[in-house]
Amino acid sequence: MTETIRRTSRVRASELLGRNWLNTGGKQLSLEQLRGKIIILDFWTFCCINCLHVLDELRPLEDQYSDVLVTVGVHSPKFEHEADPDALAAAVERYEIEHPVLDDPELITWQAYSARAWPTLVVVDPEGYIAASLSGEGHVAGLSSLLDELIAEHEDKGTLHRGDGPYVAPEPVSRTLRFPAKAIPLNRTLNGSAEGFLVADTGHHRVVQLGPDLETVVQAWGSGGKGHTDGPAETAQFNEPQGISLLPEKIADQVGYDIVVADTVNHRLRGINASTGEVSTLAGNGVQRLLDAERTRTTQVVGSLGTRPLKISLSSPWDVLWSDNLGSVVVAMAGTHQLFTFDPVTSELAVYAGTGLEGLVDGEAEEAWFAQTSGLTEDSLGDLWIADSETSALRVLRTSVSSAAPAVETLIGEGLYDFGFRDGEPAQARMQHPLGVTALPDGSVLVADTYNGAIRRYKAEHTAPDGTTVPAEVSTVARGLKEPSDVLLDADGNTLLVVETNAHQLIRIAVPDEYLTVDEGATQTQRPLTPVKAGEFGLSVSFQAPTGQKLDYRWGDPTQLQVSSTPADLITSGAGATEGLYRTLQLNADITEGVLHITARAAACDGDPGEDIPMHAACHLYQQDWGIPVVLDDVGDQELNLDLRGLK
Numbered sequence: 001m002t003e004t005i006r007r008t009s010r011v012r013a014s015e016l017l018g019r020n021w022l023n024t025g026g027k028q029l030s031l032e033q034l035r036g037k038i039i040i041l042d043f044w045t046f047c048c049i050n051c052l053h054v055l056d057e058l059r060p061l062e063d064q065y066s067d068v069l070v071t072v073g074v075h076s077p078k079f080e081h082e083a084d085p086d087a088l089a090a091a092v093e094r095y096e097i098e099h100p101v102l103d104d105p106e107l108i109t110w111q112a113y114s115a116r117a118w119p120t121l122v123v124v125d126p127e128g129y130i131a132a133s134l135s136g137e138g139h140v141a142g143l144s145s146l147l148d149e150l151i152a153e154h155e156d157k158g159t160l161h162r163g164d165g166p167y168v169a170p171e172p173v174s175r176t177l178r179f180p181a182k183a184i185p186l187n188r189t190l191n192g193s194a195e196g197f198l199v200a201d202t203g204h205h206r207v208v209q210l211g212p213d214l215e216t217v218v219q220a221w222g223s224g225g226k227g228h229t230d231g232p233a234e235t236a237q238f239n240e241p242q243g244i245s246l247l248p249e250k251i252a253d254q255v256g257y258d259i260v261v262a263d264t265v266n267h268r269l270r271g272i273n274a275s276t277g278e279v280s281t282l283a284g285n286g287v288q289r290l291l292d293a294e295r296t297r298t299t300q301v302v303g304s305l306g307t308r309p310l311k312i313s314l315s316s317p318w319d320v321l322w323s324d325n326l327g328s329v330v331v332a333m334a335g336t337h338q339l340f341t342f343d344p345v346t347s348e349l350a351v352y353a354g355t356g357l358e359g360l361v362d363g364e365a366e367e368a369w370f371a372q373t374s375g376l377t378e379d380s381l382g383d384l385w386i387a388d389s390e391t392s393a394l395r396v397l398r399t400s401v402s403s404a405a406p407a408v409e410t411l412i413g414e415g416l417y418d419f420g421f422r423d424g425e426p427a428q429a430r431m432q433h434p435l436g437v438t439a440l441p442d443g444s445v446l447v448a449d450t451y452n453g454a455i456r457r458y459k460a461e462h463t464a465p466d467g468t469t470v471p472a473e474v475s476t477v478a479r480g481l482k483e484p485s486d487v488l489l490d491a492d493g494n495t496l497l498v499v500e501t502n503a504h505q506l507i508r509i510a511v512p513d514e515y516l517t518v519d520e521g522a523t524q525t526q527r528p529l530t531p532v533k534a535g536e537f538g539l540s541v542s543f544q545a546p547t548g549q550k551l552d553y554r555w556g557d558p559t560q561l562q563v564s565s566t567p568a569d570l571i572t573s574g575a576g577a578t579e580g581l582y583r584t585l586q587l588n589a590d591i592t593e594g595v596l597h598i599t600a601r602a603a604a605c606d607g608d609p610g611e612d613i614p615m616h617a618a619c620h621l622y623q624q625d626w627g628i629p630v631v632l633d634d635v636g637d638q639e640l641n642l643d644l645r646g647l648k
Contacts, residue, residue, distance in 0.1 A: 013039075013124045014112035016072065018104035020085065022092050025168030029072075029100060031128055036161030037070045038150050039124040040143070043115045045078045046091035047390065047433050047451075049316055049334050049372050050137055051119045053288065055095055056265060057140045062099060065147055067162045071099040076110040078118065079419060079433055081451035087483070090502045094179045094203060096226075099167050111528055116642065117626045126154045126161070135643055136624035138290075142546050175504050176215060178203025181242045182319060182436070182486045183210075183499050183506060188249055190258060190274035193218050197497070198259065199506065200241045207241060207261055207272065214497075214506045221259075221272050221279055228266045228286060233277030239265035243319030243376070245329060247344060251322075255344045257282075260329050262317035269309075269317060269331065269342060283309035283342055283349055288335065290315075290621045302351045302366045309342065309349045318374045325382030325399055326352075332373040332386070339365075339373060339384070339397070353397055353408065357562060357599055358625050360391040360415050368408035370395070371416060375448065375486070379439035387434040387447060392419040394437065394447055394458055411458055412447075412474060415566050416627055417595055421452050422474075429474035431456060436486035436499070446477065446496070448487045454479040455487050455498060455509070478509050529629045531636030534589035538639035539563065539574075541581040541600040543622065549604040552619060558603035563596070570594035570630075581644070587632065596628040600644045 013031060021028055031039075042058065044051035055073075062071055073092075077083045082091075083105040092101055104110055113122050113133075121139060123131040123146060132146060154160035181202040186195065186209070196211045196218055206222025220233065227237035243262035252258040257271035257280060268284030290313075305312050315335025323330050323341075330352065331340040338354030353365035354373075361369035375387030381400040388395050393413025399406045412429045420430030434456075436448030444459040455477040464470050482502035490497045496509045541561065545551055552558045557579035565571045574585035581600060605619040624644050630636075 011130045013122075013128050013130050014109070016041075016074070016102050017108045017112070018074070018102045019106075020103045022089060022101040022103065023097065023168060023170065024100050024166055027166070027168075029102075029166055031124070033166070034070055034072075035128060036126050036159065037165065038065070038068055038126060038147060038154075038160075040069065040071045041074055041109075041113065041122040041124065042071060043074045043076050043110060043113070043118065043120040043122070045076055045082055045118050046088065046095070047079055047082060047372075048118045049390075052095065052265075053137050053316070053335065054119045054121070055097060057137065059098075061140060061143060061147070064144075065151075066165070068151055068160060069147065070165045070167075073097060073099060073101040074104050074109050075101055076104050076107050076115065076118070078417075079451050081432055081453075087502070090179075090483070093170065098169070099165075107528070116628060117624060123150075125150055126159045133643065135626075136622070137288075138620070138622065145547070175203075176217065177201050177208075177504050177506075179501050179504065180485075180499050180506065181501060182244055183488060183497065184244055184246055185488060185491055185497075187246065191219060191277075197506065198244050198246065199499070200244050200261070202240050202242060202501075203504075205238045205240060207238070207244060207259065210506065212491075214508070219277075221277065226265075228263070228268065228281075230270075230280050231278065233272075233279065236279035238263050238270065238279075241270070243317070243321070243332065245320040245322045247322055247329075248324075251344055257344075260320050260322075260342075260344070262320045262331065264316050264318060264334075267314045267316060267335070269314070269320070269329075281310065282344070283312065283347075284314040284317075285311055287313045288315050289313035289333075290336075290623065302353060304348055304350045306349065307347045309347050312349055314340075318372075319376045321376040321378060321384075323378050323382070323384065325378065330376055330378075330384060332376050334372045334374055334389075337370040337372060339370070339386070353406065358390065358416070359564070359597060360388070360393055360410060360413060362395075362408045362410055365397065365406040365408065368397075370408075375434065375436040377437045377439045377445070379443070379445070380441070385437050385439060385445050387437040388413065389433045389435055389450070391416055392431045392433055394431070394434070394445065411472075415595075416597070417566070417629070419451075421449075421454070423456075423476055424474060426458065426472050426474050436484065438486075438488050440489060441493075446487050448484040448498070450483050450485055450501075452479070453481045453483065455481070455484060455496065529593065529631040530640070531633040532587060532630045532640070533634065533636040533638050534587045534632050536638070537585045537587045539583045539585055539596075539598070539642075540639070541598075541642045541644050543581060543600070543602045543644045545602075545604040548606060548608075549620065550607045550613065552603045552605045552613060554613065560601045562599040562601075565597060566595045567591065570596070589632065591632060593629070593631050596626075596630055596640075598626045598628065598642065600624055600626075600642065602644060 121134040181200045183199045208220045209218040229237040258274040259272035261270040269282040318334035319332040328341040339352045359369040371390035374389040384397040386395040419432040422430040431449045432451035435450045447456045461472045485501045486499040562577040572586040607613045
């Protein structure tokens with residue numbers, strides 16, 4: 001008999017309350033109107049790469065069970081900008097979401113369902129009772145089994161209603177560009193043209209060359225249809241390409257392609273031969289990358305992944321950059337919070353920096369934590385600058401000092417839940433989910449501060465012409481933009497080019513002699529605080545291997561907890577990484593509020609209970625990150641239980 005994880009008690013689902021509904025033709029929905037359907041509530045926020053993964057994971061289920069299943073996206077914003085209804089409407093269009101979306105800016109429905117992490121999935125049966133709750137990604141197979149079970153059960157009871165759901169498609173809009181993401185200037189002739197810019201026309205699933213007027217499409221690669229197809233420019237397919245990089249001419253002649261593309265939703269790197277128009281796949285097998293199951297007890301180390309890149313899984317590559325210093329393409333691997341390198345000549349793919357854990361931790365490359373790395377640039381010294389979007393941070397990976405190991409340093413940013421709009425001293429400056437970055441000839445760095453709708457400038461401490469020392473400073477170059485996702489210097493060196501994603505255009509901005517100074521304060525993500533008691537505190541994570549899988553004990557305990565806090569001294573003992581899914585912490589009574597950062601992992605392999613795991617069995621790593629805001633209270637909880645569950 002097939003088993004699934006379901007609630008043993010019948011808990012009535014709470015009403016769906018929020019500000020407004022999208023994708024319903026203007027109608028307001030209620031649970032009563034959806035009675036008779038199986039409902040998947042997808043608690044998401046559009047900044048979150050894991051949430052974007054789940055949107056794509058759910059699409060096949062929505063097609064397969066279209067007459068009985070209604071997916072409802074409950075948008076529960078993390079950042080202030082995400083609470084803007086226009087920004088949410090743009091995100092729903094950009095990610096081609098084809099189900100109703102509830103706008104829940106006050107987290108009313110989020111709290112009613114006790115959601116604690118993005119993404120969270122809640123399954124509601126046709127009678128309005130909660131059937132299952134799941135955190136994180138990778139639950140499609142299990143959801144399919146659960147849906148089959150619920151369909152059979154409620155058809156027998158006569159409580160299942162087949163037919164169309166409440167989704168109403170919006171009217172299509174014709175545009176030259178649709179949600180462009182990244183751009184680079186042409187610095188040599190491509191297919192007879194040396195003018196203009198290469199642009200990731202993300203919403204049209206293609207790469208284009210724009211003329212100097214920023215409107216004329218000189219040439220394009222990609223049919224405009226979403227998919228993965230190599231071949232001629234007219235028939236090739238991409239899926240939400242983001243970053244693009246032009247190889248040095250000598251390298252391009254050697255490898256047979258000129259342009260490298262971060263084909264984000266396909267989890268691949270693609271190559272374009274500008275002369276022939278041919279599109280090829282360079283790296284990635286199309287399967288989203290997770291950390292290796294056998295390494296669940298340790299963090300992913302940097303190093304080579306081999307020279308067969310088409311056999312290697314990637315995870316949402318967001319930007320690519322040719323590094324003269326490294327002699328390789330650097331890849332911002334947003335889905336695993338790491339930097340990779342790809343050598344076009346040898347085809348070697350490697351992890352260059354980042355443990356794979358999400359957060360803001362500086363140090364040597366193999367020790368650093370990133371959070372959805374989204375933008376890259378290289379300065380004249382060879383150092384790599386990174387827009388680390390989920391920590392609202394500007395980071396630099398120092399690679400130019402030959403005597404020292406590459407090391408990560410944070411210039412702006414505090415952590416996953418700290419953001420704002422503030423200029424001045426870098427330690428006090430704040431941004432909000434930046435996606436793009438570019439180094440200028442004077443040594444300063446510009447940042448596309450996406451959710452603040454601004455272009456920011458970081459200038460390190462330097463010596464003025466009169467010999468005085470000028471302290472490091474963050475200033476604002478421009479604002480009032482609609483989600484700028486990239487910024488670069490125009491060919492004349494006197495103007496900036498900005499990719500204004502939500503305005504579907506590239507625009508020029510004059511570089512001002514004086515920079516505006518802005519201080520609109522610093523903000524933390526405001527979510528309901530969990531009251532906890534100081535002193536001994538128990539933390540446990542529940543996990544049950546999906547049907548047809550078993551925990552993999554071949555290398556020891558296959559589970560791990562990584563625990564830290566903001567501020568760091570909130571936890572006086574018990575922080576760090578250990579095996580097992582239970583931990584006893586000591587919480588500091590002198591701290592009033594903070595955030596517990598928890599990462600749980602479990603490795604399971606295909607196999608039957610009581611039998612040895614076959615040598616070549618497929619293995620799976622389940623992982624979820626939580627940030628739990630807490631307030632210390634004498635009558636607070638003394639333990640916290642979270643769920644890391646897989647269904648199959």
